[in-house]
Amino acid sequence: MEAPLLIVVDDDPEIRELLADYLGRHGYHALTAEDGTALYRLLEQHTPALVILDLMLPGEDGFALCQNLRRNGDTPVIMLTASDDHTDRILGLEFGADDYLCKPFDPRELLARIKAVLRRCLPRATGQSPERARVVAFGDWKLDRVTRELIAGSGSRLALGGADFQLLQVFLERPEQVLSRDDLYLLTRGRPAPPLDRSMDVHVCRLRQRLGEDAQHSQLIRTVRGEGYVLAARVDVVT
Numbered sequence: 001m002e003a004p005l006l007i008v009v010d011d012d013p014e015i016r017e018l019l020a021d022y023l024g025r026h027g028y029h030a031l032t033a034e035d036g037t038a039l040y041r042l043l044e045q046h047t048p049a050l051v052i053l054d055l056m057l058p059g060e061d062g063f064a065l066c067q068n069l070r071r072n073g074d075t076p077v078i079m080l081t082a083s084d085d086h087t088d089r090i091l092g093l094e095f096g097a098d099d100y101l102c103k104p105f106d107p108r109e110l111l112a113r114i115k116a117v118l119r120r121c122l123p124r125a126t127g128q129s130p131e132r133a134r135v136v137a138f139g140d141w142k143l144d145r146v147t148r149e150l151i152a153g154s155g156s157r158l159a160l161g162g163a164d165f166q167l168l169q170v171f172l173e174r175p176e177q178v179l180s181r182d183d184l185y186l187l188t189r190g191r192p193a194p195p196l197d198r199s200m201d202v203h204v205c206r207l208r209q210r211l212g213e214d215a216q217h218s219q220l221i222r223t224v225r226g227e228g229y230v231l232a233a234r235v236d237v238v239t
Helices: 013-024 036-045 062-072 086-094 107-121 162-173 181-189 199-210
Strands: 005-009 029-033 050-054 077-081 099-102 135-138 141-144 149-151 157-159 221-224 228-231 235-237
Touching: 005 013, 005 036, 013 029, 013 107, 029 036, 036 062, 050 062, 050 107, 062 077, 062 086, 077 107, 086 199, 099 107, 162 181, 162 199, 162 228, 181 199, 181 228, 199 221
Parallel strands: 005 029, 005 050, 050 077, 077 099
Antiparallel strands: 135 141, 135 235, 141 149, 149 157, 221 228
């Protein structure tokens, strides 16, 4: 089996070399880029399974690069930063990052997060159960799990970024079940939520907007005061 291709974008050559070597020893093929220009050159020739993207870069910063990646495709992104500011974390997720890791970090944690993101983003096999079906219907919407597109009743399609897709997947796999913020954090990122972290509220708000609902008065993804959120719709297989 061919090793998954990763791209590491960081302006520190030592970090690039260390990560490329470490990932290579753990079953991945890693290419490196020092800035956005170098990243775009690599993307012209390669389709990575995941991009590891430093926030602070010369030229276009990580936010801008992540936003561009989201506009042009669905490649998962893990963002790295030397700042532990919650605002940066929330902004990174709003721009479409699938996960966020503060420097300095243990390479083993990065490896675990890469595996978790790739596992979450792997298209599901088709089948007859809602959990495995390619296309499912809920409310006035359908979701194509292979193309990661929301399909409206009119037939129009909206491509979802990795973080939005994974959050919707969690709700669709647990319809009419109340999920706390901690539940959602654990199910989408594979670990408990940090103390006082409110980024999941931002994610839910953004997903509601994707579904064409008022973020504060959603009828599809409802707020259960003091408990969390619930997908208030049944999920059916589209054959």
